[in-house]
Amino acid sequence: MGNFVSSEEVRKVIEINDYLLGTMAGGAADCSYWDAYLANECKVYEMKYGQRVSVASASRILTNILYHYRGYGLSMGVMVAGWDRTGPHLYFLNDDGSRLEGKLFSIGSGSMYAYGVLDSYYRHDMSTDEAVELGVRAIYHATNKDSGSGGVARVYHIHEGGWTKIHEGLDVNTLHYKFAHEKKLRGDGDETKESLF
Secondary structure: OOOOOOOOOOOOEEEOOOOEEEEEEEOHHHHHHHHHHHHHHHHHHHHHHOOOOOHHHHHHHHHHHHHHOOOOOOOEEEEEEEEEOOEEEEEEEEOOOOEEEOOOOOOOOOHHHHHHHHHHHOOOOOOHHHHHHHHHHHHHHHHHHOHHHOOEEEEEEEEOOEEEEEEEEEEHHHHHHHHHHHOOOOOOOHHHHHHHO
16 A cells, blocks of 8 residues: 555545435545545535436536646546436546446456456346345455455445435455355355365
8 A cells, every 4th residue: 555544444435415326446535635625516406407417417517627726636536426317327536537438347456356356246127136146256355455445345226216326335354154054165365275275
């Protein structure tokens, strides 16, 4: 981690409003500040125009800020997700001002571990329960193998009515033993040592 201190206490999902969520990776202070700023801008938009800001517009507001401050040392990787009058949307934003829309993203230092799970098991036709379980497993693999990814799995479901918090904070240590037992392992690593010696 170099000169950075990671924390398992930082909430990596930011509830921007009742229908928009933001995730954060990178500097907690940068992400928290700019996600809160985005929440304010969305509120101002709603008061000014009498309607909710679209997910695309919300992501564009933040992208414009990131583009303006590129090269100034911001450390941010953000996803903005939500449902608006055109349906569900997911955007990936980076501190260089780039912005991508997609169906599936993982960000942060543990994202390669999460992508390993997502790339292997994601299907377009998954049920909500299957998607939640996949999300939990992907977050577990990221947090278990990368200390900067936190220590809990928080899972939300975004739907036409907004978002629903499915899991507030599943402890990844508990998940580790649960997943090990599903494979008929103890989860303490001794199985590997015993097979080698």
